Amino acid sequence: MSRQETSVALPGQLQPPMMNGEVVFEAPWQGRVFGMAVALHEAGCFEWEEFQASLIAAVGAWDAASSEPYAYYVHFERALQELLQAKGMVGDGELNRRSGEFSERSHGHDHPVRS
């Protein structure tokens, strides 16, 4: 549903606050990584301050030296991965293996979950 449709469909006070014309997430995977971070925090996997420190480090690494274009949710994802790796919850090795498997799927299955 587009933002415009949403605004029209809901009256008055119920109108979604959204972002003054901006979408909240630009791609489904951005919503998934954001949702994972919040859900894992709420489930007690880490304190939000721990994630925040990881995010500051990821953003700081870009600020210090980077030729890549700035992409906030790429840093956000990296921050989550690094925190989960540091906590021994998800290792880089298994994540790379699983990513490799997913990227080799046949055509038509190369989309993010629930996109």
Add this chain to the structure above:
Amino acid sequence: MTDFQPAIRAEALESLLIEKGLLDPAAVDRVIEQFNDRTGPMNGARVVARAWTDADFKERLLHEGSLAVEEYAFEGGQIDKLVVVANTGLVHNLVVCTLCSCYPWALLGLPPKWYKDPSYRARSVREPRAVLQEFGVALAASTDVRVWDSSAEIRYMVLPQQPPEWVGLEQADLAHRITRDSMIGVGLLSA
């Protein structure tokens, strides 16, 4: 780190977390739904509209922000240490997070893209007047510009000035006129 597409990595990460029993995918759905549909600047606008029409509430809001908005039970978090700063004829406030993207989610939703960008994070501290001008905010030379850098714990929101033409309007009507940008400090309100 091996270079996979972020969407692939996100999917791989989610599948591993589910397998390990660390993550409930329905919880991820709920967070996304909440920020898409229920949490955003409309909450902050309700608070601002009330502060304009209820002097007692305004005083509590400026004195102890988190406590003052507790009764709303807004979803979204990140307002445990909320500081609300009021714009006046003499002072204009601007909110930034220089290190990452800290923002009062429960009141304003998730931050806009530009708020997270390196340029805004660096320049709003270094040259706030130039940044404000680019947002279309022209201030008198005598106006004191105060920049608030969201720290590890504190989240800031600006209480914008109420245009004189809006005095006497109902809170619900006012709330619909209050913009997100005015509550970050990169916008002014006008009738």
